[in-house]
Amino acid sequence: MRLSQVVRPGPGQFLCEPGALKYLDQKVASFTHPVIITGEKSYEAFQKYYTGSLNLPVYRYDGTASHEDMERLSSLVEGTDCIVGIGGGRVLDTAKGTAELLQVEYVTIPTVLGTCAAYTPLSAVYHPDHTFKVVDYYEKAALLCLMDLDLLVESPKKYFMGGIGDTLAKWYEAEGITRHVDGQLPAMVKVGLQTAKVTQQILLEDSKDALDSMDRRVVSPAFQRVAEAVVAIAGTVGGFAGEYGRMAGAHAVHNGMSLVPETHPFEHGVKVAYGVLVQLWASGDEEEVHRLLPFFEENQFPHRLEDFGVKENKREKAEKIAAFAASDSETFKLAVPEVTARNVYDAMNAVESLSGKNAVGIQG
Ligand SMILES: [Zn+2]
Numbered sequence: 001m002r003l004s005q006v007v008r009p010g011p012g013q014f015l016c017e018p019g020a021l022k023y024l025d026q027k028v029a030s031f032t033h034p035v036i037i038t039g040e041k042s043y044e045a046f047q048k049y050y051t052g053s054l055n056l057p058v059y060r061y062d063g064t065a066s067h068e069d070m071e072r073l074s075s076l077v078e079g080t081d082c083i084v085g086i087g088g089g090r091v092l093d094t095a096k097g098t099a100e101l102l103q104v105e106y107v108t109i110p111t112v113l114g115t116c117a118a119y120t121p122l123s124a125v126y127h128p129d130h131t132f133k134v135v136d137y138y139e140k141a142a143l144l145c146l147m148d149l150d151l152l153v154e155s156p157k158k159y160f161m162g163g164i165g166d167t168l169a170k171w172y173e174a175e176g177i178t179r180h181v182d183g184q185l186p187a188m189v190k191v192g193l194q195t196a197k198v199t200q201q202i203l204l205e206d207s208k209d210a211l212d213s214m215d216r217r218v219v220s221p222a223f224q225r226v227a228e229a230v231v232a233i234a235g236t237v238g239g240f241a242g243e244y245g246r247m248a249g250a251h252a253v254h255n256g257m258s259l260v261p262e263t264h265p266f267e268h269g270v271k272v273a274y275g276v277l278v279q280l281w282a283s284g285d286e287e288e289v290h291r292l293l294p295f296f297e298e299n300q301f302p303h304r305l306e307d308f309g310v311k312e313n314k315r316e317k318a319e320k321i322a323a324f325a326a327s328d329s330e331t332f333k334l335a336v337p338e339v340t341a342r343n344v345y346d347a348m349n350a351v352e353s354l355s356g357k358n359a360v361g362i363q364g
Contacts (some may be wrong), residue, residue, distance in 0.1 A: 119235030192241025249279025
């Protein structure tokens with residue numbers, strides 16, 4: 001059986017609180033040669049908040065999250081018995097891949113709130129030229145995922161927005177996929193789905209407060225809940241729901257948007273969040289779109305093509321996105337099996353017309 005189909009509950013230990021870095025020394029005390037794999041900015045952020053007495057060798061990843069860099073690092077750190085990954089998604093994916101090559105334990109310390117990479121035993125691997133290669137699944141989960149909320153509340157807000165958007169899709173995509181499944185779902189998949197529902201509830205209730213908290217650089221209970229939803233609960237959804245918790249319509253719209261260069265500066269998750277609205281409209285869940293719009297407005301998530309910088313030839317570009325999203329190679333069909341490019345376009349047009357005072361659909 002492939003590892004991607006195996007239930008993966010999560011790291012051995014999960015610690016998330018203000019000042020959590022103070023636990024690092026005791027957690028790696030049993031190892032003889034721990035090393036750090038990190039990036040430039042992420043290591044700076046770590047140093048600002050770390051007050052322990054470890055003086056571990058530090059190795060930098062090369063920015064690619066490639067097999068080549070994992071190989072390079074694994075020969076550099078040979079003899080280590082524990083890798084401490086400190087950084088964002090690509091750093092952590094590199095640290096995990098390196099630990100797998102050496103078959104050693106690893107600790108993850110996220111320095112941004114953009115992905116669930118700190119929690120999941122898998123990596124998105126890229127080619128050295130930064131094009132996507134493959135998702136690798138690992139035998140070992142992290143020994144410990146250590147989230148220091150003092151560090152994270154000062155991390156860039158744009159990544160947190162992306163993390164919130166990507167996590168919002170967890171429930172809507174999983175629900176979209178499983179509503180077409182006949183018969184009873186396996187018990188563990190039900191756990192994954194319930195978990196996805198928890199992410200949705202937390203995000204809808206707490207995102208505003210969590211983002212304000214970040215603006216004020218004060219750790220609030222809502223900030224902690226949303227941070228845990230984005231990293232740990234999101235990671236749990238995939239770990240339990242497996243293929244039922246995978247990407248569907250929202251990510252297909254995101255992938256279609258990659259054909260329109262104006263949207264490139266926007267975070268992955270922010271585009272996925274827009275895709276949630278389009279998927280919902282295309283699946284006949286107009287009411288849910290109306291329910292979500294205030295969330296988009298209040299938290300300043302773009303929900304019109306123009307918000308993504310698409311100002312010219314909107315119609316043509318929207319058709320391009322729709323055609324790609326509805327194609328057989330994409331995942332929109334998992335949520336809406338009979339979907340056509342026309343349906344996706346109509347959904348985009350409808351969403352466009354809803355939002356804003358003078359919105360009149362996709363024109364020009
Ligand atoms: Zn995503």
